[in-house]
Amino acid sequence: MLAQLKQICSSQHFHVNERRRGFLRFIVKETLSGRALSLKGYTIALAVFGRDQSFDPQADPVVRLEARRLRRDLDSYYVDAGRNDVVRIWIPKGSYVPKFEWLNMPPVAGSSDDLAHDVRTVPAQNDAADVAPCGKDVAPSVKSSVFRRLLIGAALVAAVAAGLAIWMSPFDASRSPSSATREPGVLVMQFDSLSSGESARYLAIGMEQELIANLFHLSGFRLYTSAALANQEPRPAALQVARDRGFAYIVNGSVQADGGEVRVTTSVVNAASGLIVWTKSYSRPLDPQALVGIQRNLAEEIAEVIGQPYGVVRSDMSNGSSMPAVSNMDSYMCVLRAYGYRRTFLRADFDPAMRCLEQSVQRDPGYSDAWAMLGWLHVDAGRLGFAGDDRQKRYEKAQEAIFNALRLQPKNPLALKALAAAYHFTGRYEESQRLTRQLAELYPNDPEILAQLGWRLSVRGNFEEGVPILKRAIDRTLNPPNWYFHFIAVGLCLKGDWEQARRIAERSALGDSGFSQLVLATANAELGDREGTRQALENLARYDPLARDPEGFLRRQGIADQTVGALVAGLGKARALASR
Known part of the structure; x- marks a missing residue:
């Protein structure tokens, strides 16, 4: 992202004054550093436009006006000089937090399809002859x-x-x-x-x-x-x-x-x-x-x-643009909030999602999806270190919530997915994989299940089967969550394809739980990129459980010993390079 920022700001076709260049640099770097929530008009006015603490955004519209001009300047740049750039940086109306969209992503190694955000219309391999032109x-x-x-x-x-x-x-x-x-x-x-x-x-x-x-x-x-x-x-x-x-x-x-x-x-x-x-x-x-x-x-x-879980209906509902006339939408919206958290696994999003789900099952004890998602978040609290030393207690709560969901709705796919996750993170790997395979057969149109299967196979060392499944999930998802890419990048690291691993890690590094920062630091170190390594390590330091005890954190994810060893060694090499 920083390379794209540098490319834009140094382009002679980006016709802006130095103040707006500074505006863009500030909001991008703050976002990449995890401080997007602080990007308000007041903050920007003081940091970029030289205003003092008496600044009143209602009386002085400088930030709003400059943001409007910057949006226009970015649009003009991408229409012309930036039309072939890998990444598009844009600023949504009503916000100062930039968004990052991959436009011309290089293909994942071994795949001819690029990692675009839109769902492609390439037919399944066994149906290729069905759609070939007859001539x-x-x-x-x-x-x-x-x-x-x-x-x-x-x-x-x-x-x-x-x-x-x-x-x-x-x-x-x-x-x-x-x-x-x-x-x-x-x-x-x-x-x-x-x-x-x-x-x-x-x-x-x-x-x-x-x-x-x-x-x-x-x-x-x-x-x-x-x-x-x-x-x-x-x-x-x-x-x-x-x-x-x-x-x-x-x-x-x-x-x-x-x-x-x-x-x-x-x-x-x-x-x-x-x-x-x-x-x-x-x-x-x-x-x-x-x-x-x-x-x-x-x-x-x-x-x-x-x-699909990250498809049109749920995405539109998450934006609050549709409120159907049903008895109570609060609990349903809590489940959507939890889906939003599970795209990135950000600690800041976890607590509000957890509180919302706990209120949902109190208010609507017969709502199976709320129980299922509550169980899934209890699993996350244990494996991601959100629960401190109470990991086992969290797993017990997860089991109780998931079983409540299954008692209410024995075939609930969300509850079964949560159960498969609980199996994996409590060490029951074979049972987890078996259940996930069954779910993939029962729900062939849910790419999230494919991604979970590919992830679980890969973390246990079966990259040969797991990575192609992850790529299938990416190809079939409207806007793939960052974690879909993690073990594609790890597999490339283990093969020594550091440049491609860095590209994939950069794709998954926007606002995730920190794992991709570890992979990015490792790849940058192998490529001799000291500055990139240092930046990735600085970002990694914000994710306390992973930064404080990398090996313990990785083992809690059920990652195979050989992969844990390679990642820990790579992190050590990255830290040595950055400290020189």
Whole structure:
């Protein structure tokens, strides 16, 4: 990040005065040093603009005006000279805390896909032949009776799967009514056919039903189909009906099949505001023989983006932009707050999330997700050193909370994920891996489960299997949490690929728990970068449990002895270099 800052400030195309350059340097360095919360107008006015302690931001708008100009200057820079930069630095409106977005991230070693933030549309490897261009015009086949039967069959299979799932759900004892009332409703509308003929119409039906079947296997929201709007007015009334019935989001879609290509467009609308919170189009060659595979793969990808733990619905809810009309949203929002903490594992976010969950289970003792997440945070308190010497007591509390969640909802995926985590951090590694593998089979559209499996395999020394799984999770996640990258970087360190390890560690170093700072210090030391090593060690020093007792901290994570030894040795080398 500091290299990107230096590149911007030294660019002749960054047309700003020295005061705004100082403004940018200050807010970036403060953020990277963990002091983002102190970036207020008053602080910046004193540190950057020479104001004294009598500064009144209401009477003197200098910081607001300069921030507005700096946003404009950064936008201009990235449109022109910075369009090929690896990192984009930007300042959200209403805040002075900069954000960092990776634009042209080099590929992870062994992967041809770059580590972008958006979900890609690359098909699964075993379906590559299904979407390969045929080299001929396939339009005549669209009209054939064979193709029509394929379309009808695909739509019927998907409809039966989705229908069974939805028909069975009210009678599934694992679905707690008390938890369902606190989750946002998601309404999946019928997909529109934008092409003439039966083929596109059947493909639209199949896409809708495949998507419903895939979304059904994800937790955290209530799922409704367009049958909920039966006997209602046409599509324009859907938004009002959704609001009246307390649905939080509407999923719309369309299918166009002509010219040898099928194009599927999907959008998610916030029912309360009417704003489109996500939209994307997918194109595939239209091969009749590959139709079922195309339909299945697209539905899986769309479901992942919409419903995964860090997907569209939860991200939008976390921003507070949607408050569905349900009995009590406080407990649900506490679970979302805990998800936010678990992206970075920052100590400052832990205590508020823990207090919120403790209040939730007191207020709503029948809410399984709150118990599950409470158990997960108790595990974190033990393994990350947040509980001091009471680690065993925290693990006992975790077990009690997780079992409460499972008694309420025996098939709750969040509770089962928390249980797998508890197994790992109490040394039951084989049981943890076995349960996580089972979850990956049961919930194939939840990339967080993949990431947990890849992480647990890698920390136990099985990088050969674990790292490819981590990369799959990254490719299938809208905005991957930093910890998804940690053991990809560690694996590169163990191979001696220090430059690539540093790149990946830098990607994961923004606001995490400090582990990536250890990896970054090690890689920088091996590359002879004394200043980079010193900076990483200074950042690492802020994470007390890890900095004070690195070996003990690493062992509490269940990391294999050989890997712990390599990391501790690398840290020692980094400290020796920095002290010269």
